[in-house]
Amino acid sequence: YLKSEYQGCERTKGMQVLNLGREFKMKSMKETEAIKGYTNRLLGIANRVKLLGKDFPHERVVQKILVTVPEKYESKTSALEESKYLSTITLGELINALQ
Template identity: 45%
Template sequence: MSFTPPPPLSFAGENYHIWVVKMKTYLQAHDLWSVVENDAEPPPLRANPTIAQMKQHSEECAKKHKVMACLQNGVSDVIFTRVMACDSPKQAWEKLKEEFMGSDKTRQQQLINLRRDFENLKMRESETIKQYSDRIMAIVNNIRLIGDNFSESRVVEKVITTLPEKFESKISSLEDSRDLSAISLSELIKSLYPLEQRMANKQKEHPE
C-alpha cells in the first residue's frame, strides 16, 4: 500500500520547534532527509554509463531540488524571502534553525532554564494526578523539541518523588508489585486514579 504523508502546515514564524519535527519526518518519509544532513552532490557518472545508471544518477541529482521545493513550499512568503538565496537544502535548513532556534549558546540556556523548571515542579494540593502530569509533560516536551533526550522513566520518577504523602502507601505497594523503572507515565496515572477518586469522594462525604 502506497503512503503519501501530508506536508506540514506552512511555517509562518511561530512554533518553529513543532514545524521542524514535522518537516524532518516528512522528508524522511520521502527518503530525502539525508540530502539535508549530508549536503553532498552525487558522484559523477562513470564513462559509458548504462541507462539504469543514468536514471539513478538523475534521480539522485533531483533530490536536492525536491528538498528545496519542500522547504520553500513549507514556509510562508515572508519566511521564503529569507531562504530563497540559499544554494542548498542544508544551508536553508541551518538558516531557519539559527534564526528561530537561536545559537547553540541560546539553546543551551533554554535547556538549563527548562531543566530548572522541571526540577522545581511539585504537585499542588488542588491538582489531580492527570493535571500534574500534564504540567510536567508540557515542560518535558519543550525540552525534547529543543533536541534533548528525556526518558519516560525520568518523568515517572519525577511524579513518584513529588507526590503528596497521601499517595505514599499506594506507591509502596506499586514498588512491591511492579518495576517502577519500567512503568509508563500513563500506567502510573491509571494505577493511582482509583485511590485519588476514593479520596475525592471521601472529601465530598466528609468535608472538613
C-alpha cells in the same frame, strides 16, 4: 523555519534546556491538583526540552511523579514500589495506578 526560529542559536538552546531542567526540578504537585494536571505540566516541560533537540526520557517524569506526589498517594506509591514493577512501569500505567 519556525522550529529554527524558536530554537535560536546553540548557546540560546543550551540556556533554554538548563532553565527547563531547573523548572522541572522545582515542580511539585499541589495538594489539590489532579495527577493528570500535574503530569501534563511535567510533560509540557519534557516536550519543550525535546523540541530543543535534547533527550528527556519518560522514566525521568515517572521518577519525578513518584517522588513528589502528596502524602495522600503514599499507599499507592508504596504498593508500586513493593511490586518491583517500577523499573518497567510506563507513564500511562503510573497515571492509571494513581488515579
